[in-house]
Amino acid sequence: MSSLIQKSLDTMLSKGHARRLSPVENFFALAQRQKLYKNFTMVVKFKNKINNKGLLYHAVKKIIFQNPLMGCTVVNTDYSDLVTPKPQHDYIKILDKLKFKDLFIDGGNVPKEAAKRMEYINDIVLPYGHGHPFWKLIILDDFTLGYISNHISSDGITAKNFFQDLQHQLTKLSSTNSIPEIDYDNELILDYQTDQHLLPTLPPALDSIISHKPPLWYYPEFLYTMYKISKTCELIQPTINHAHHYKSIKIPPEQLSQIQKMIKSNNVTMTPYLETAWLVSQKQINLLGNTSNVDIITAVDTRHYISSDVDREKYRYGLHACSTHTYWEIMNDFKWSSVRDVHKYMKWGVSTKRALFRLGFITSDKLANKHNLDGFFKDKLKQGKKGNTMFSNVGVVNNSNGEFAFEDVVFAQHMNGTYFKFCFCCATDLLNGGLNIVVSVPKCDIDEDELDLLMKQFEQNVIQGCKE
Template sequence: MSLNLKYVKDQSKKALIDLSKKLQSGHARRMGGAENHFAMFQRLKLYKSYYVSATFDRDIIDTQFLFRSLRNVIVKNPFLAVTSVTQEVSYQVKPRPNNFLKVLDQIKFDDLVWDLRTELKGLPDNKISENLNHRELPYEDGNLLWRLVLIDNNTLAFMTNHIVHDGTTAKNFLHDFTQEFNSKDPVFEPVDIKLKPLFHYSNDMTPNFIIPKAGEFIIDYTPPIWFYPEFLLNFLIVTKFCDQTPRLSKEVSKFHLFNISNHQISQIKARLSQNSNNGSRITLTSYIQNAWLHIGTTFPLYKNNMKLSNIILPIDIRRYFPPEVPQELYRYGMNIAGLGIHQYPVPNLQWKKIRQLDRYLKKDINSKKSVFGTGFMISEKFIKHKHLDIDFPNSSEFNYRSGTLLTNIGILGLENFGDGGGIIL
């Protein structure tokens, strides 16, 4: 893409020089296609944020420990210090050029950490989720694209608007933060967290760091011919038959939490192992998806003519990166695609059906089908004559919606969270 800066919102000489220098040094770049879609969701106020939380086996609220731990994680992973550079683009410009990303000049403790302990105190878990899910991370120049939320003395959350951070980022952050927090010598020189930056561009950027490329520049997203028949058939089902429930802009969300203990997880994993065959272990995702479709028969999950539920599974595309790509560079970032599957209700939860779904999912994942779906949506052919900010809301996909998003990014085990056991994210 062209690096034309004429649409950049802040046209001050200082801002343009800063962006130009960072583009030349690799400390700024255009957003990738998938990143741009989530930026569009922010511009249109269609998506607020999501979070992943973790409860620790001891207090984690000491501001000095927090400061040092956060600083170490960010300095080692400067992609956590990026912000968006917004643009003003008239609706006549098609395609709309993607916004930019750049590393911030500095981050202060209060810019990043939201202490909501007083506000959330005494609330049940589902109300805490409701409170956090309704919070917005303002999509503006100079603002971070994530926050660290203090829920109580033992619980924190990684919250993001998803533009450049995904569930794997949250998982990796919790892992890295825990290691930093646990490794701190209790005797150290305290700092004034109001004055000293968590991150300072001039002092903390290493010469060899560059903002990692977006995923579509690492692997080929171009859909092959065999991909289109099923994709177009599913598209027809979604737009013409399946989704009959209009989106209600003022509809109130409902939050329910299901707590699964470590013992129950162990039991489920044992059953998965017992019922696997042909040397291929059934995944937890396949089990959860069938269980959800089974439970859906007891309440109105299937509100469309064909009684289909559209299940969307986020797939971590890092699995497809070639071996020469440094994996550490992509521990943080938004490297995800979605695998959509239309399924009928599951009246009886049977291992035969679970195995069938498991084989289907693994086949689709191995064939990179999720990447090709995303590739179609961000392809030049699809967006060439579109200004997404106006064309996307007018599409039938936007006006009608149904289905389920299932996210299973793994289990953090005992080695990460002490004696409290693992946690499912």
């Protein structure tokens, strides 16, 4: 690192505008450094035109100045050595300068069809470090905007909060006549030299105030699951950098309302209902072979664990995700008893903090001091196998029925064929869009005809409901 960069970094550190990546943030950063993950994307269609650079410039600037994590980058270092342990993680810092055009990707060649559109967008890789932000926007048409993130300091809830805040800012700005008509592309959204006194300090990483460290009793459970139970599942080799299938299902608000009534009457929630339907559907079309178990990992919002004495508003943005990883005996039929089992186990995994401990185990200081984590996880991936499904439900995206109401919300991500076969993402807009589900899977893992059959069976199960 040059003396000039070090001096600038020291200044930011003293003002609370820079810090080290936390262990959890570094885990997602190494996935980007080693090209093990591509991106996640949320696409929102608005009721009225949003392709107005003046409105977007001022709205996005307001969001960044209120939430400085959105104006950050990584001070990247040399990672050519994948052997020597590197326990000190890279720094995250506020960008020196950020122009409006730096946040946008040209959306002119993006396909119109929903699944093809997500396939195109999810294949985009945002550069690591070198002054690049962790996220970008893509204007798909006059009404539709996409949020793309490399997951280093952002998660699905961040994307949801961004669009809700953007809607609020656009609504406020549209009532004024004070937005000048200028060329916004080269306008600075952020100039640290002049703006530093206006920026709040970066919040501490959530895993620095919420312990992810597993208790001793967790270790034998984790290792037994990893080395014994996992062997009873389908053995799928990681397939990095292969093209993916994308399939989408849309359940309109009226139909979704009926499903929600069924779910409520059985005292469960949407996520276990969808997960059970998904796993059962795979069995029903003979996709699981003769294996006795199937696994699914469920993203959990770490904000759930924030104590009452911590300002939750500081964590509207950032990477605050953990997960439960569950192995289920093969389920032959879609039954409410099975959904209740999944619901109960999911709640137990969250309440006992197992969702935190799993991530804490693989991001521990002990592991970082002993191994070069970039090399360690890259090698483990080559030697190991991937699981069945990564499930991520960002839930209901709050919507207001005004000038910039959301017409539709779609969420998807690209796991790059690494840790899981299927990537299952969903988002809900109760007002207009309903429930949107996007499934991605490497083309080498399943034929498209077979995937179409799976999606048809799954949709039928979800709409018709359980047998008992």
